[in-house]
Amino acid sequence: MSANYLPANPMAEWLGRTVLRLMGWRIEGELPNLDRFIVIGAHHTSNWDFVIFIAFKFVLRLNARWFGKHTLFRWPFGGLMRLWGGIAIRRDRQVNRVEQAVQAFREHPEFILVLSPEGTRKKVERWKMGFYHIARGAGVPLVLAALDYRNKRVYIGPTFWPTGDEAADLREILAFYRPFIPKKPEYAFYGD
Template identity: 45%
Template sequence: MTIHETIVIRTLVRWLALLVFKCAGWTSEGRKPDLPRYVIIAAPHTSNWDFIFTLCLAFIYRLNAVIMMKDAWFRWPLGPLFRWLGALPIDRSGANQVVAQSIAKFHQRDRLVLVVPPSGTRKRVLHWKTGFYHIANGAGVPIVLGFLDYRRKVGGFGPVVQPRGDLDADMAVIRAFYRDISGKYPLKESQQCIAPSVSPPAAG
């Protein structure tokens, strides 16, 4: 059971999330997509605070989301807590396996919101990983552009992008949206371009 399945606690945590946002001087922006299934990008990702604010936004918007996180965070005693919050441990060494398993989860569920940080880490990397795109394209679901803009202290939902199988063209649309959005540590921000580190899983 996750926190999203516990109605009373979920309501209390939503009020706490609203309080955290208000005390930190943040506001939310955009509307939650009225879609049953999609991949949502969590970007930019440069700080551990990103996870806290992303969780706050999930509760504020009443978003029953599964958040991909590095598996190292799931060691005792934090592992059970993160799972209860709806987080999913990811072994980045098996990227193609993660893509295939994520696509399978979408095919098995009528409703699923999967949060993926495209940089894969809060450290600076040269390129975004393409796993989020291959998951969405393989599952036939849209990509929602979620964001945390530390310059304006605003987080929320941006446009919805339906992947067409043309990675370069679709990434051009995504890059245009994130061009003016700043992470907590701008020098750690990854270039919003793709790296050929993840290929689509084989059919069958």
């Protein structure tokens, strides 16, 4: 079994399926058959996005890692967040998270990292481009995955290989996300 997929855990899978079913959500599309990649999960505008992501992770048995602000990792839930693949990030410290993530890809032949380019649930004027620089530095593709609240689905889209033309690549990536409606559309960034 690939290290990107966890051993069967009927309780976690049941929990994930139950959460998605109760919320009326489904998963469409398939992840690529690759050992290493970054999933862009967008648009991140609500705490409910995290609930859907964890349910998605459980259903697909993904051994995916994700960044979260350090306050999520405090007692009593810190251990659970780490168990679910979380990596605490302190935004108040000058740390090169891009290089740390690139190094993690170098150290692990099988590695999935899920990132939200907004970096917050609030309105943003632009996406943080760390996901792009990590992908370029690690030589891995981006998998575009959208939360579509209008149709209640997690949509797994295409695999995208960054070309090095950041502006053109970002326009193409944002074009993919344009049709998907987040929980709070007024917070979503769709480009210029």
